[in-house]
Amino acid sequence: MINFKIDYADGAHPKILEDLLTTNELQTPGYGEDDYCQQAKTAIRSYLGTQSCEIHFLIGGTQTNLTFISHALKPYEAVLSAQTGHIVTNEVGSIESTGHKIIPLPTVDGKITCDTLTSFFKQPRTMHMVTPKLLYLSNPTELGTLYSKQELEELTQLCHAHHLYLYIDGARLGSGLVAPSNTLTLEDYARLTDAFYIGGTKNGALFGEALILTNPLLAENFRLNMKQKGALLAKGRLLGLQFLTLFKDSLYFEIAHLANQRADELRQGLCHLNLPFFVQTQTNQLFPILPNKILTELSKTFTFTLWEPYDETHSVIRLITSYTTSQEDVIHFLHTLANLYKKDALN
């Protein structure tokens, strides 16, 4: 089976394994108090344009989201999220399990607009409602789309006006940062958010997410909440070392670039076949609309995600690429698809 389903189907980027091997015998303190963690933080900070923000390394995205959000909020405070947000749909109620409501907002192409947010705050409020306190965005979104610098700046302003923290889930931040249409740098993220995370798991690491706490009020005692939530890795060095490998040179961006390149080739091929898309993306996720009748045949060779029914006879599928996707895989997929169409036309 050829994988277009997930961007974490491999072990890790060879450079990471290489560095793990080289450093394996060294004895270091536990729980992230080692030198690799320090060096990785320094490497990342050099991209943020500030030395003041606190950085923590956690293991996965759901863990990062729940640990951060439960740390930031008081019991009666709630999260605003796109209704397509990962914390709404795919984390088994992890935020609610820490006691907090998520208020789902409608989206355009997976994005929350300023209009949506403004409308929300115009609704009459009573003293029996939760206090919205944190806006959760994913960038790229769960639909592979990107917020522009202007959009993010405007959302940040709205957040300030309504006393909301702005937190960005960067599970696939790499793919976003190197997308052709991207207008946001890591420096921008640091400047415009209260916190965000740089995803490692879906960008070549064995595992790991780097959480950047740019608002110092949210940094106090954060490690205690990490430990409580089971998010403090005993051999924290493994996280430090991986992020050091990814950020000491520009490996993080190279890996993301490879994923985007394969996605581009796939996108162009699908366009060439005149396939419509559910949503236009420039990152490593594609959402073509396919006739149901070829899906079974296609899934004999390729894995992908059945996203949602489009109409009676068509479905939206999600194709995802990674740095491990080969050009051959892309060609194979497009070729197979073309043949299935042809066969179908002959019938």
Next chain:
Amino acid sequence: MINFKIDYADGAHPKILEDLLTTNELQTPGYGEDDYCQQAKTAIRSYLGTQSCEIHFLIGGTQTNLTFISHALKPYEAVLSAQTGHIVTNEVGSIESTGHKIIPLPTVDGKITCDTLTSFFKQPRTMHMVTPKLLYLSNPTELGTLYSKQELEELTQLCHAHHLYLYIDGARLGSGLVAPSNTLTLEDYARLTDAFYIGGTKNGALFGEALILTNPLLAENFRLNMKQKGALLAKGRLLGLQFLTLFKDSLYFEIAHLANQRADELRQGLCHLNLPFFVQTQTNQLFPILPNKILTELSKTFTFTLWEPYDETHSVIRLITSYTTSQEDVIHFLHTLANLYKKDALN
């Protein structure tokens, strides 16, 4: 100010105070282990057509909802609710504070339809989603509408098919039970739900809701969860006595009937003035649409709830009646409104 805002603006029905006075000196055990509680349960059970269900008396609606739902669900299980449901909008995230997600569903006139529920279960599900396990309905709904017997029977069947508990919030059950269009008896509620509560606070009691646990699996150790959630009244006799007073004869229904009667008079008067309604109701809540420009004037004499904007120049308001609303109050309101319209027409 004349109250059309809440149906709990008084102390309690005189009969209740009378019985409190008569029994005041008697010494009883605490925490609901007294005779009045037993007698009240017997009185209520005589309406349920079954002696087997467990009954507990709690203090308020939010408390009853959070205590029951947190008892019924496992950590990864969620609630389905109308997006207009009280637990979604007006309880400061109390259900989430016990760890459980609420999935809001779209409604028609405040009601969840079988179609909505069926559509929800047709959506593709992944192994990273919460398990929907409980359907929360309010009857009457937060918009004053009523589920019919047929609707409830069909929803019950769907719940069984999808392994959902069915729980009904009966904060205003009294008004529903005696509404002209009502087709559901307390016996039906006991037969068709896993649990429901009979609201006392909004029907003449000082406070108190009677939770009926018709599914014995949900009854085990319920008192422990009540105590943990601060829901076990020390002088539980006060709850027992009130429900005994309400249910030993038919006082509960008489109180509700009075509220509905006043609502009827108000409804007819508003119709007579050709006022449109946001939603058609037959219970003690009315949702007329009024021009914004008369609201300020109206609110000098009457309290009511500004429900939501209707259009640029009109708003939906909620008027509510209770057994303490007098015919004079209704006439006064209609008269004032008529005059404001007349004045407006002259301008």
Next chain:
Amino acid sequence: MINFKIDYADGAHPKILEDLLTTNELQTPGYGEDDYCQQAKTAIRSYLGTQSCEIHFLIGGTQTNLTFISHALKPYEAVLSAQTGHIVTNEVGSIESTGHKIIPLPTVDGKITCDTLTSFFKQPRTMHMVTPKLLYLSNPTELGTLYSKQELEELTQLCHAHHLYLYIDGARLGSGLVAPSNTLTLEDYARLTDAFYIGGTKNGALFGEALILTNPLLAENFRLNMKQKGALLAKGRLLGLQFLTLFKDSLYFEIAHLANQRADELRQGLCHLNLPFFVQTQTNQLFPILPNKILTELSKTFTFTLWEPYDETHSVIRLITSYTTSQEDVIHFLHTLANLYKKDALN
């Protein structure tokens, strides 16, 4: 059966019922926004020597404890409590249900000493331990003993030194305030704590506890947490009115004084019979040590709490008095006990 088991076996003090009756028909806003609540707060504040603290009325002790403590603490912060504390032993894990650990400390006669607290803070601490942030005391303690002004002042100083909030559970504060040995005024409580509550349920009210938030940092948005925890009574006026009745004159203290007087008579009678006590108290709880063989006979006429085994043949029991305990009840109890001893001596 004659009750020496609980001090909440009656309805309420007749004055309270009288005032409920007089005000019953008045229509007031809900949720504690009525005049009675305001007046009650003013009445209570006149005893506190300060106008600045916020006051909220809740329904019961467990509810007050869990609502306040969950409001005061961050997720990784914990409570220090006497191991005999009510929140440790008798509230079904309510504090833990809101996510917080309680660290139980050893006691002397139900009291935490400065030595105990100092020793606790001398223990080596690691970065994987909860942060102790709140000291929970009960006064009177669960053993009926009292902290003196000097003891409380020293504990307050220690709390300041260790950045602990000091919170006092005053379920039976009335009995403490009027005890012969008492050295603490309500003004002292307000001055020395961050929060405390004045118990109504066990001092003549139908129900109700007045929570005094003396630390303004802990007051912010407290009502939201009350609503979330199901602790905001719809007809809040009932709480306001009761505390107004109790505090507009000195009824609260008179009720407590009556309870203590009966306890004194009982104490003297037991001493006269040469009965040893498990702990010396001056409030309305007594802990005599009785031979097991007379307990069964005694419990045919009187209710009391079997506290704990003392030795193979003796048990500690708890006797409690209230303003409803009559002198006849006390005499009856002492007489019965004397006879049982006599009978036993003859055998």
Next chain:
Amino acid sequence: MINFKIDYADGAHPKILEDLLTTNELQTPGYGEDDYCQQAKTAIRSYLGTQSCEIHFLIGGTQTNLTFISHALKPYEAVLSAQTGHIVTNEVGSIESTGHKIIPLPTVDGKITCDTLTSFFKQPRTMHMVTPKLLYLSNPTELGTLYSKQELEELTQLCHAHHLYLYIDGARLGSGLVAPSNTLTLEDYARLTDAFYIGGTKNGALFGEALILTNPLLAENFRLNMKQKGALLAKGRLLGLQFLTLFKDSLYFEIAHLANQRADELRQGLCHLNLPFFVQTQTNQLFPILPNKILTELSKTFTFTLWEPYDETHSVIRLITSYTTSQEDVIHFLHTLANLYKKDALN
């Protein structure tokens, strides 16, 4: 600095890195649905004497404890644990953060005895107490001691009698299994517990704990709770592969044996110096009592844990060995210690 402080100061056993390298490019499904996980489970099951129990791989000990315990318990149920238990002292209140009380029990050498448990259940219980439902043991204990087969069998019987689940934290299970005095096999653990975990992190893995759910009632939907708690690793293969490497041959036991051997050499050397021990152990943790005045000097070359003060002039320290501890390290430590004593004697 030479490490006697932690047994997770390295990367991982070379065999594990080797296997990671070999399999790195293979594309597998995520979240533990890969073949390595299946093979690892089969390998582990061959030691358990049963094919029926469910196995899940989690990342760390705190995470495993909180995910399992929150899955097993209802809201009003509590954990019994040694007061020295890791969940009591060193996990920042993680169990309480999921809503459950831990009742700490006194210990003998870090162990709970049947007498202690029996005494606990003899205490009078009221309806306002949590329900003890799970006994948490660590084996080896946090003091390096071991439960014998007979002790565990008796505890298991008591658990059955009191309707308690028995759960064993096996963070250092390897060291226990190969200790000279050990009488328990993995088969025994599977037979005598409802669940236990085999620790990888402290026995040569990069990270990872294998949770064995021997009670099928506790296995239902466990993955959902894992995902919710952030405990489902995206690249689950990494866990599967490591446990496969550890259990396909007997590497797990060899690694543990090496740690114990170094501990033995250290123990003998310390005995030779006539040093007293705080507790007698046969696993990889040692608790010698040392004069405070040499600790500073000793800590210039070696890391270790200052466990607790012993008396005015002595302290208990914890020394820990792992498979990476060299004989040279042990000799160096003993030699340094001998010299410090000699120097001290000369003064």
